[in-house]
Amino acid sequence: MLALFVVYVGTARVGLTFDPLAGVATTVWPPTGVAIAAICLGGRNRWPAVFLAAFVVNAATGAPHWTSALIALGNTAEALVAREILVRLRWRRDMERVHDVFALSAAALAATTVSASLGTIAVWLAHLPINDSYGLFWMVWWVGDVLGALLIAPLIFVWSRPWRPGSEPARWLEGLVLALLLTIVGLAVFHDLFPTKVVRLARGSYSIWPLLIWAVVRFRQRGGMLALLLVSLIAISGTAAGHGLFAGAGGIHAPTPHERLFRVQCFMAVTAVSMMFLAAALAERRQAILARDEFISIASHELKTPLTALRLRLATALKVLGGERLADPAAVEKAARAVTAATSTTDRLGRLIEDLLDVSRLTARRLDLLPEEIPVRDLLGEVAARLREAAAEAGSSVVIDIDDAEGPLIATWDRGRIEQVVTNLLSNAIKYGSGREITLAARADHGRISIVVRDGGIGIAKGDQERIFQAFERVESVHRVGGLGLGLYIGRQIAGAHGGTLRVTSEPGHGSTFVLDLPRRLAPRIPGAESEL
Numbered sequence: 126m127l128a129l130f131v132v133y134v135g136t137a138r139v140g141l142t143f144d145p146l147a148g149v150a151t152t153v154w155p156p157t158g159v160a161i162a163a164i165c166l167g168g169r170n171r172w173p174a175v176f177l178a179a180f181v182v183n184a185a186t187g188a189p190h191w192t193s194a195l196i197a198l199g200n201t202a203e204a205l206v207a208r209e210i211l212v213r214l215r216w217r218r219d220m221e222r223v224h225d226v227f228a229l230s231a232a233a234l235a236a237t238t239v240s241a242s243l244g245t246i247a248v249w250l251a252h253l254p255i256n257d258s259y260g261l262f263w264m265v266w267w268v269g270d271v272l273g274a275l276l277i278a279p280l281i282f283v284w285s286r287p288w289r290p291g292s293e294p295a296r297w298l299e300g301l302v303l304a305l306l307l308t309i310v311g312l313a314v315f316h317d318l319f320p321t322k323v324v325r326l327a328r329g330s331y332s333i334w335p336l337l338i339w340a341v342v343r344f345r346q347r348g349g350m351l352a353l354l355l356v357s358l359i360a361i362s363g364t365a366a367g368h369g370l371f372a373g374a375g376g377i378h379a380p381t382p383h384e385r386l387f388r389v390q391c392f393m394a395v396t397a398v399s400m401m402f403l404a405a406a407l408a409e410r411r412q413a414i415l416a417r418d419e420f421i422s423i424a425s426h427e428l429k430t431p432l433t434a435l436r437l438r439l440a441t442a443l444k445v446l447g448g449e450r451l452a453d454p455a456a457v458e459k460a461a462r463a464v465t466a467a468t469s470t471t472d473r474l475g476r477l478i479e480d481l482l483d484v485s486r487l488t489a490r491r492l493d494l495l496p497e498e499i500p501v502r503d504l505l506g507e508v509a510a511r512l513r514e515a516a517a518e519a520g521s522s523v524v525i526d527i528d529d530a531e532g533p534l535i536a537t538w539d540r541g542r543i544e545q546v547v548t549n550l551l552s553n554a555i556k557y558g559s560g561r562e563i564t565l566a567a568r569a570d571h572g573r574i575s576i577v578v579r580d581g582g583i584g585i586a587k588g589d590q591e592r593i594f595q596a597f598e599r600v601e602s603v604h605r606v607g608g609l610g611l612g613l614y615i616g617r618q619i620a621g622a623h624g625g626t627l628r629v630t631s632e633p634g635h636g637s638t639f640v641l642d643l644p645r646r647l648a649p650r651i652p653g654a655e656s657e658l
Contacts, residue, residue, distance in 0.1 A: 126174045129163045133178035136277075140269070141186070143365055144382035146262055147253040148186040149196060150244060152386040153361055154269035156182075157237065158277025160204035165211060165278075166218070166285055176201040192251040199243030207236035207274065218282040220346050221408035226401045233274035241267035265383055272390045275397045276357055280350040288347070300344065304355065307336050311356050314370055315363030315389075337396065341404045349404045357393050364389040416596065435470045442467070483615050492622050494539040496647040501534035501567050501574060502527045508547045509565055512555060520560030521580075523551070528568040536574050537646040542619045546627070549612035550578040550639045557637070558582035573625075573644050581636040590629050616641070623647050 136155040145151040160175045179197035184190060214228035245263045248255060255262045291297075310333055312318035333356055340352035363369040364385045371388040372380075380388075441463040483492075502525075509523045516523050527534065547565075554563045561581035568575055585593065592598050596614045613627070620627040625643035 126171065129159070129167075129171060129174040130178045133159050133175065134182055137178070137182040141182070143361070143386055145186075146257065146265055146383060147248050147255045149183055149188060149248065149253075150255075150262055150266040150269070152265050152269040152272075152383055152390045154266075154273045155277045156200070157203065157240070157270040157273030158275075158279075158281065159273075160200060161207045161232075161236075161274055161278045162281035162285075164204045164208050166281070169205060169208065172201050172205060175204055188247075188253065189251055192247045192253070195247040195250075196240075196244050199240040199247075202243070203236050203240035203270065206239055207232040210235060219286060220279055220283055220401065221405060221412070223402060223405045223409060226398070226405045229279060229401075230275065230398055233271050233278075237267055237270035237274060240270055265387060268387055268390050268394070272357075272394050272397075275394055275401075276350075276353060279346075279397075279401060280354055283346040283350055300348070303336065303340055303343075303348075303352070307333070307340075307352055307355055308359065310336060311359035312363070315360045315368065316366075317363075317368045334396070337400050338403065341400050342407065345408065346401075346404045349400050353393075353397050353400060356396070360389050360393060361386065432474070435467055435474070439463070439467055483611070492542075492618070494542065494622055494647065496537045497540055499536050499538055499540050499543070501536055501576070502529065504540065504544060505547065505565055505567060505576070508544060508551060512548070512551050515552070516555050516563065519555050519558065521555055521558050521563050523563050523565055526564055526566040528566070531569075534567055534569055534574055535645075536643065538623060538643065539619075539647070543623075543641075543643075546616040546619050546641060547576060547578070549616055550641070553612065553639075554578050554580035554582070554637075561636070569645070573642060576641040576643075577638060578641075579636065579638045584633040584635050585629065585631040585637050586633050590631060593629070594627070 133156045136159055140151050140154045140156065141148075143151050143153040156179070160179075163171045163175065176197050179200040180193050183193035183196045188196070210232040211228055214224075214231065216225050216228035216232075218225075220226060220229070241263050244266050245259055248262065249259060309318070314333055337349070337352050337356065341349035344352075360369070360371075364371045365382060367385070369389075371385055371392065442460045505525055505527065509525055513523055551563070551565060558580035559582040563581075564577070564579040566577040566579070568577075594613050594617045596611055598610050598614070617627040620641055620643065623643050624647065625641065627639065627641050629637055629639050631637035
């Protein structure tokens, strides 16, 4: 709390040195980013430190206490609103998805209107002199807050994650060279370092972009945000001093200091968002490559294991059938067992390959659904009957609980696909259920049917309850469990294609409950028609 208070007040004092309007509004306002980062990372309970720091800063400008309190309320509400927007948009602080950059940009543009609006109202009520229209005053306040949110907050977010510096000298040397070039080019663009005609011709703001792209490509989000901060410091200081690209012409029509800063802040805001989008897109590409490599590794291993078993079992059968032991009943029985086992192994191979094909269909956003009327009791009974032997071997029993007191549960679904989902859920319950009773239930509610699979097994940690629905992810277990890690991923996509959801609630050591919630009726579709998932 104390550190947040000190940092907020310190950065606010720096911001107020840049030609503040009415002593309280400036186009340079880093505290917005500090407050948003603190409340997003530390929780809503950090708001008193933000409010007190904002109050102290504004009271020190000579504004009435009630005005300072109203402005502080806006600064605090701004950070709380930004956090709420980010939470609702499922933002992640690593900023490694384009979605995360979009969410932060939306929060920065929307939440900052709260502070700008309350601040403008407070200044109007207090009759503080602003020397310009209230519309321009509001815009100056808003732009300063937006840049603080877009530049300072993501810098704190990406550097708040654990980091281990590299030990390669070449990497450090490259970083130093990049920082030196950014400084030189930044001084040339924003400080008139080289006032020759040749340099002036090439002094457009675009000349800084290749170096920022270099920082993002080579040093990812952390390096990109540091580069943006360096360029921003150079650009703002040069423009405030009347130098550089955004200083404008002299004379009676020369722009005011806050007009110059308004221009450079708009430029830096666009540049920051562009670089963050580029960094996120590159991070997503790296993740896709890693997922591909992991897919190849897992698929190769999972397919090789049953193939090896199949080869051994067929070799055993061939050895018996190709010899002179056909008259021996024991040998024939051994060959029959080998062929039966080979058939089971072939079925497993078929399921693995079908999962891979489903992933391919989902990637292409193409999944065929063939709706038909299904008695839910019959569907669950058939799935339970097929897996009852496997459950018995694991020491578990399957109890079916259908709430059809008001009449049979009849649904219009793709039977094969829903069976696929329920089979996977029940199989997982058997694998991870620790030999305890498993409940397979169904109930209807307001035109929807929920199928519930509940076990008393090892459970799933809260942090893993979304991860397991991603492709190639599995529940961590003491014993290795085979499979591609695609069942829950495919199941959730099938549920979505039916207009439903697949979710889990669980506690480690207390079992898991998976709920497949679907509308009673799926509109008939032409086979092969595209399904947007």
